[in-house]
Amino acid sequence: MTHAAATHHTSMGLDSRKMGFWAFIGSECLLFGSLISTYLVYQGRSVSGPTPAEILNIPVTSISTFDLLMSSLWMVLALAAVQRGDMKWAKVWLLGVAIGGAIFIGFQVYEFTSFVREGLTLQANLFGCTFFILTGTHGAHVTVGVLWMLTLWYRAMRGKLGPEHAMTVEIAGLYWHFVDVVWIVIFTLVYLLHK
Amino acid sequence: MSEPTGLKSWLTTTDHKRIGKLYFWTAFVFFLLGGFEALLIRAQLAKPDNTLISADTYNQLFTMHGTTMVFMALMPLAAAFFNYIVPLQIGARDVAFPRLNAFSYWVFLLGALFMNASWLLPHHPAPDGGWFGYATLTEKQFNPGPNIDFWLLGLQILGIASLAAGFNFIVTILNLRAPGMKMMRLPVFSWMTLVTSFLMITAFPVITVALVFLMFDRVFGTHFYLPQAGGDPVLWQHLFWLFGHPEVYILILPAMGVISEVLPTFSRKPLFGYTVVVYSGVLIGFMGWGVWSHHMFSVGLGPIADSVFALTTMLIAIPTGVKIFNWLATLWGGQIRLTTAMCFALGFIALFTIGGLSGVTHAAPPADLQQTDTYYVVAHFHYVLFGGTMMGLFAGMYYWWPKMTGRLLSERLGLVHFWLMFIGMNLTFFPMHLIGLLGMPRRIYTYSHDLGVDSMNLLCSIGAAMLGLGMVVFVYNMWRTRRHGAVAGPNPWGGATLEWSIPSPPPVHNFDVIPTVTSRVPLWDAPPKPAPPPGHIHVPAGSWWPMVAAAGLPVMALAPLTHTVWIVFVGAAILLFGIYRWAFEPFEV
Numbered sequence: 001m002t003h004a005a006a007t008h009h010t011s012m013g014l015d016s017r018k019m020g021f022w023a024f025i026g027s028e029c030l031l032f033g034s035l036i037s038t039y040l041v042y043q044g045r046s047v048s049g050p051t052p053a054e055i056l057n058i059p060v061t062s063i064s065t066f067d068l069l070m071s072s073l074w075m076v077l078a079l080a081a082v083q084r085g086d087m088k089w090a091k092v093w094l095l096g097v098a099i100g101g102a103i104f105i106g107f108q109v110y111e112f113t114s115f116v117r118e119g120l121t122l123q124a125n126l127f128g129c130t131f132f133i134l135t136g137t138h139g140a141h142v143t144v145g146v147l148w149m150l151t152l153w154y155r156a157m158r159g160k161l162g163p164e165h166a167m168t169v170e171i172a173g174l175y176w177h178f179v180d181v182v183w184i185v186i187f188t189l190v191y192l193l194h195k
Numbered sequence: 196m197s198e199p200t201g202l203k204s205w206l207t208t209t210d211h212k213r214i215g216k217l218y219f220w221t222a223f224v225f226f227l228l229g230g231f232e233a234l235l236i237r238a239q240l241a242k243p244d245n246t247l248i249s250a251d252t253y254n255q256l257f258t259m260h261g262t263t264m265v266f267m268a269l270m271p272l273a274a275a276f277f278n279y280i281v282p283l284q285i286g287a288r289d290v291a292f293p294r295l296n297a298f299s300y301w302v303f304l305l306g307a308l309f310m311n312a313s314w315l316l317p318h319h320p321a322p323d324g325g326w327f328g329y330a331t332l333t334e335k336q337f338n339p340g341p342n343i344d345f346w347l348l349g350l351q352i353l354g355i356a357s358l359a360a361g362f363n364f365i366v367t368i369l370n371l372r373a374p375g376m377k378m379m380r381l382p383v384f385s386w387m388t389l390v391t392s393f394l395m396i397t398a399f400p401v402i403t404v405a406l407v408f409l410m411f412d413r414v415f416g417t418h419f420y421l422p423q424a425g426g427d428p429v430l431w432q433h434l435f436w437l438f439g440h441p442e443v444y445i446l447i448l449p450a451m452g453v454i455s456e457v458l459p460t461f462s463r464k465p466l467f468g469y470t471v472v473v474y475s476g477v478l479i480g481f482m483g484w485g486v487w488s489h490h491m492f493s494v495g496l497g498p499i500a501d502s503v504f505a506l507t508t509m510l511i512a513i514p515t516g517v518k519i520f521n522w523l524a525t526l527w528g529g530q531i532r533l534t535t536a537m538c539f540a541l542g543f544i545a546l547f548t549i550g551g552l553s554g555v556t557h558a559a560p561p562a563d564l565q566q567t568d569t570y571y572v573v574a575h576f577h578y579v580l581f582g583g584t585m586m587g588l589f590a591g592m593y594y595w596w597p598k599m600t601g602r603l604l605s606e607r608l609g610l611v612h613f614w615l616m617f618i619g620m621n622l623t624f625f626p627m628h629l630i631g632l633l634g635m636p637r638r639i640y641t642y643s644h645d646l647g648v649d650s651m652n653l654l655c656s657i658g659a660a661m662l663g664l665g666m667v668v669f670v671y672n673m674w675r676t677r678r679h680g681a682v683a684g685p686n687p688w689g690g691a692t693l694e695w696s697i698p699s700p701p702p703v704h705n706f707d708v709i710p711t712v713t714s715r716v717p718l719w720d721a722p723p724k725p726a727p728p729p730g731h732i733h734v735p736a737g738s739w740w741p742m743v744a745a746a747g748l749p750v751m752a753l754a755p756l757t758h759t760v761w762i763v764f765v766g767a768a769i770l771l772f773g774i775y776r777w778a779f780e781p782f783e784v
Contacts, residue, residue: 041427129408
């Protein structure tokens with residue numbers, strides 16, 4: 001497809017799939033923007049506990065945040081490897097991204113279950129409602145990304161992914177980095193600046 | 196290159212022209228359904244203290260009338276023209292993502308069927324919370340049945356169709372323009388499609404979030420809109436109208452685009468002030484994001500919020516007014532031909548201006564407090580959405596019908612249709628201004644004789660019957676045209692844009708040779724030259740997978756409807772399977 005895209009004339013000189021994906025990311029900004037705004041509007045308005053200060057575990061979430069940020073680095077390395085045709089390292093980094101994402105999800109599963117044990121359920125209070133929907137929506141995005149990375153890795157293993165698919169990998173990378181950036185915003189607003 | 200026929204070729208089609216026709220006929224059926232619901236409402240209100248329709252059924256009728264008209268009739272009728280006309284106007288062979296386009300259509304169809312399936316269940320639990328579904332009326336506590344679940348899940352599905360279409364048309368218009376088709380040579384209809392697409396991809400995520408909160412409140416017992424747990428029902432109103440006001444422009448901008456094509460063609464003059472019309476449309480798109488709280492003056496947001504939103508609302512009337520004067524200046528000194536399409540376009544200007552002016556009266560919060568929840572508001576938005584959007588879309592139907600079918604609609608029947616609609620529309624909705632100012636509230640299933648509005652309500656109902664009659668004439672006109680319509684030829688109206696340079700209906704690949712554009716009115720400046728015979732032209736093959744992927748969504752929606760968790764995994768598996776097959780199928784043939 002990349003060959004075709006490179007030879008096909010487009011009015012803006014930009015690959016159509018890439019342009020469409022940027023539009024999708026713009027749309028996603030409004031989705032997360034609405035979720036984050038709701039979280040902020042409802043901050044401190046719960047009529048009962050547990051409160052963020054009582055329950056959020058910043059050291060543990062810092063580790064998963066570091067893991068997710070590193071996976072973005074591996075994504076950069078995976079794309080670079082695909083672009084120069086180094087499929088051996090491309091496979092390593094693509095699998096690395098998928099594992100990094102899976103570890104993040106593992107942390108989130110641990111976090112959610114321990115919160116529920118400590119009394120913060122989805123229904124407990126407004127903090128529970130907004131926290132679980134916001135971070136859960138983000139986690140669902142990471143899960144989709146992990147499936148996407150595993151698909152690319154599997155195709156690379158079967159020899160069906162090469163430098164001619166660099167645009168496909170680049171778009172997957174756009175998604176992955178976007179999901180990462182959203183997490184940086186969530187980590188800052190929900191965890192670091194909690195009230 | 197012969198066109199494939201048969202049921203399979205329609206179910207798997209990725210041709211933008213066929214998808215446009217599917218959109219048109221589906222949306223037209225839903226338009227008739229929404230119109231039928233409106234006629235039932237008017238039958239109930241024809242006389243005071245009427246008992247024809249129960250209060251519960253009446254709630255369902257006005258909810259489904261609004262929801263159907265906005266999401267299943269007007270938006271997809273506009274989408275039918277986006278699909279059919281935009282690639283032709285910009286000189287492209289298809290949209291940027293043909294299979295995503297098919298996906299949009301199937302998602303729209305299935306979402307619309309999902310919501311309307313509620314009519315068919317025992318005791319017909321159709322949605323009954325109004326098209327804006329205000330919390331806390333939509334919460335489990337006050338609405339325990341499945342009615343609201345059908346509404347919120349159906350809307351969620353329909354939203355996905357709009358999002359997918361939005362991405363597709365943004366890329367199509369920006370990236371697939373013919374050589375020389377600069378942005379400032381783009382036909383205004385394509386420009387307005389672009390602005391509308393940007394509004395769709397930015398507005399729909401907001402209502403997606405609002406509906407997710409409502410679904411969690413209803414299904415999982417969260418408290419997003421419940422005051423007893425600290426939640427705020429006004430959050431729903433903010434999220435809904437933050438989507439809802441851009442939605443208003445999603446509904447009107449395409450119709451403004453249509454008449455910006457029709458008026459120049461039948462005045463034989465290029466659009467007056469093209470650049471200003473385009474920039475006004477873009478400005479309306481931006482400003483449409485800054486006015487939502489004018490729907491909420493009666494909430495009591497405080498003097499600062501009320502003043503700011505009053506001001507932005509009055510300001511948005513400026514680019515709208517600019518457009519109206521540009522359309523009028525286009526007519527000035529032109530060789531005007533009063534065809535049916537032209538009559539509907541002129542009807543748009545007149546009626547939309549009335550609706551726009553009554554809109555400015557709501558912009559002042561003290562006046563708005565008197566008007567909120569009365570028939571005055573009903574009068575206002577029907578002048579905008581019926582007098583505006585529908586008149587514009589009818590203009591588009593008469594204008595582009597010959598391009599889409601190869602035959603002309605009867606002008607004689609068309610004019611009968613126009614006058615029935617024009618008179619019927621004013622008869623139905625003009626008295627509502629007075630009825631509302633006299634104090635009759637909306638969304639109440641009957642009224643007392645003592646209110647003194649009997650005769651005006653009867654007048655409204657007579658007008659509604661005229662509208663119904665007008666639609667009968669229109670349907671007859673369409674049916675008759677199949678055999679008896681005059682053969683159109685490539686350019687029956689002497690139009691200036693590229694869709695008129697090719698045969699009617701166009702061949703599968705649209706253009707034998709992609710044209711090179713040197714002007715805003717290419718056919719008036721340089722008539723098309725006989726093209727050299729085409730070489731081999733790639734046409735996308737059909738695909739089943741967009742429809743399979745789309746089918747996963749209503750299946751997933753059955754899970755919250757029936758409170759059965761495992762169904763969501765079945766639906767997700769269907770969706771994923773469809774997407775994987777779609778991603779890895781060979782595409783070009």
